Amino acid sequence: MRWASALSQRPSLEAAVKEVVEMAQDDLRASPDLGLVFISSAFASEYSRLMPLLQEQLGLSTLIGCGAGGIVGMNANHQAEEIEGEPALGLTLGYLPDVEIHPFHLSADDLPDLDSSPDQWVELIGVKPEDQPQFILLVDPYFSQINDFLQGLDYAYPGSVKVGGLASTGVMGGSTGVFCGSRLYPESIVGLALCGNIVIETIVAQGCRPIGHPYRITQGERNIVLEVETQPEDSEREMASSSGVSVRLSPLEALQDLVQELSEEDRQLAQNSLFVGVVRDEFKQKLEPGDFLIRNLIGVDPRAGAIAIGDRVRPGQRIQFHLRDSRTSAEDLELLIERYQRQASSFPQGMTNAAAFMFSCLGRGEGLYGEPNFDSGLFRRYFNIPLSGFFCNGEIGPVGNGTFLHGYTSVFGICRQRKQ
DSSP states (O other): EEEEEEEEEEESSHHHHHHHHHHHHHHHOOOOOEEEEEGGGGGGGHOOOOHHHHHHOOOOSEEEEESSSEEEEEOSSSOOEESSOOOOOOOOEOOTEEEEEEEEEGGGOOOOTTTTHHHHHHHHOOOOOOGGEEEEEEEEEEOOTHHHHHHHHHHOOOTOOEEEOOOOOTTTTTOOOOEEEEEEEEEEEEEEEESSSOOOEEEEEEEOEHHHHEEEEEEEEEEEEEEEOOOGGGTTTTSSSSTTOOEEEOOHHHHHHHHHSSOOOHHHHOOOHHHEEEOOOTOOOOOOOSSSEEEEEEEETTTTTEEEEEOOOOTTHHHHHHHHEHHHHHHHHHHHHHHHHHHHHTTTTTTTOEEEEEETTTHHHHHSSSSHHHHHHHHHHHOSEEEEEESSSSSSEEEEEEEEEEEEEEEEEEEESSOO
């Protein structure tokens, strides 16, 4: 298995295509089996010309891509670079012996009902679950049923990893696009199902840190949390009753009590960077970063003491309030990269012949950190492998046993050989 990634900042599309093809082919030193291309929205008026230009030089049977407000790739000095808001073109080529590659493109009208059997989803993708496909997904943000699609894909392929992102644009109302083969597909999903001697492993850095302690939802409706209770492990703390029984209270009361305990700096941060983490593993007692699905805190009802979050809730789930800032995002990502590095050290083949894809929120990058190439540079500090990707309107990656659409997140999909 071999991978090569190339990045061009040429303002001419023809010149950029020529440069990335030459750079990637020189690095790959093999006949590619697939290609992924990420193109800056600065070229939006020329999206329809991209795939024919690439196919003229590559002639690949499998080529997918999308447009984005920022592009990640390897420059001529083999350094990872994030180009935001400027013309850029990134191309990744893969030589994948012993890997079956199944490209697909779908519109919302193609999707089965959520009540359909897994067989209909399998028929839609065209790959058997027992083949253990690994998925890379690129989605037009105007595709209306992304959450239904992810739920259906998890239903049909519960053991498969799915990573990717929503195409983006650098300007409000700008054109978006996803590509497959030689065409631009509006309001669609394009993807790859990879089977055989390949595995995709993930780092999902949501960039938040928990504050306070977890609560269990006792009353909830749709996305509204109406009542919570303190956890048994918290029953001896200040909020527990003298009998040792968990205390029930409104989520607003819980939040108000929590804010009183915060430092002045965190109180300021909580005014505009407060989120809710939903625990994905019902049975895990000791919670760590990566155990939460981070969702927006949409609103508060002072009369009812309820809060609304950006996801459905149900009684029995555990939640914990979180804060996000640049320092927390950096620490969270490094912690998760270090954890993966410890895991990778036990691989028989190590990280030889591997590559990574980075799907990062438009709200990260230089605007968050105040410096360029932060997330990509941090990843490359630990793993000297080709890296490519784009800045997304939403990031796709697993938390627990499910696949979700995230925000403000960096998802890394590391592709490596399943066995030597």
